[in-house]
Amino acid sequence: xxxxxxxxxxxxxxxxxxxxxxxxxxxxxxxxxxxxxxxxxxxxxxxxxxxxxxxxxxxxxxxxxxxxxxxxxxxxxxxxxxxxxxxxxxxxxxxxxxxxxxxxxxxxxxxxxxxxxxxxxxxxxxxxxxxxxxxxxxxxxxxxxxxxxxxxxxxxxxxxxxxxxxxxxxxxxxxxxxxxxxxxxxxxxxxxxxxxxx
Numbered sequence: 158x159x160x161x162x163x164x165x166x167x168x169x170x171x172x173x174x175x176x177x178x179x180x181x182x183x184x185x186x187x188x189x190x191x192x193x194x195x196x197x198x199x200x201x202x203x204x205x206x207x208x209x210x211x212x213x214x215x216x217x218x219x220x221x222x223x224x225x226x227x228x229x230x231x232x233x234x235x236x237x238x239x240x241x242x243x244x245x246x247x248x249x250x251x252x253x254x255x256x257x258x259x260x261x262x263x264x265x266x267x268x269x270x271x272x273x274x275x276x277x278x279x280x281x282x283x284x285x286x287x288x289x290x291x292x293x294x295x296x297x298x299x300x301x302x303x304x305x306x307x308x309x310x311x312x313x314x315x316x317x318x319x320x321x322x323x324x325x326x327x328x329x330x331x332x333x334x335x336x337x338x339x340x341x342x343x344x345x346x347x348x349x350x351x352x353x354x355x
C-alpha cells in the first residue's frame with residue numbers, strides 16, 4: 158500500500174503519530190534501519206520537534222508540532238513496557254547530521270547512549286569505515302514481527318505485507334546488521350559524535 162504523506166498528514170502530524178501506537182504495542186520484535194535521522198522511538202522531544210517542524214513546513218501540513226511530539230513520546234513508552242524487543246540499525250551519518258540546534262543534537266546523542274543500555278534494545282551503528290559493504294545504503298524502513306514493513310520515502314509511506322517483499326527487507330536488514338558495531342564500539346561512535354557537536 159502506497160500512501161502519500163500529504164494524505165496521511167492532511168490534518169497535521171499528531172494523528173499519524175497516535176495512529177501508529179497500537180502497531181508498536183502489539184509488535185513483539187521490531188527491527189529497523191535508518192540512514193538519515195534517529196529512529197522515532199529513540200528521539201528526544203527537542204530533536205523530534207526540530208524534525209517534525211521541518212517535515213510540516215516541507216509538506217505544507219498544519220503545524221501541530223508540539224502535539225505530534227507528545228504523541229511520538231507516548232509511542233516511545235513501548236521501549237519500557239511488556240516483552241517487546243527492538244533491534245535497530247543506523248548509519249554513522251545519522252549521528253553527524255545535525256537536526257535542530259547544537260543543544261538539541263547533544264541531548265539526542267546523550268539520550269542514545271542511555272537508550273542503548275535498555276535491556277529490550279539492541280542498537281547497531283554502521284560505521285563510515287565499514288569496508289566492502291555487501292549492502293548499500295537504503296531508505297529508512299521498519300519491520301514488524303516479519304509480517305509488515307514500513308518504508309519511508311520523501312513523498313509517501315509504503316506498507317508491505319506480501320511475504321516475498323517482507324522477506325527481502327528482512328534479508329537486507331540481516332546483511333546490514335553484519336556491517337554494524339555494537340556495545341563499546343557503538344558507544345564510542347556516539348561519544349565521538351557528541352564530542353564533535355559540543
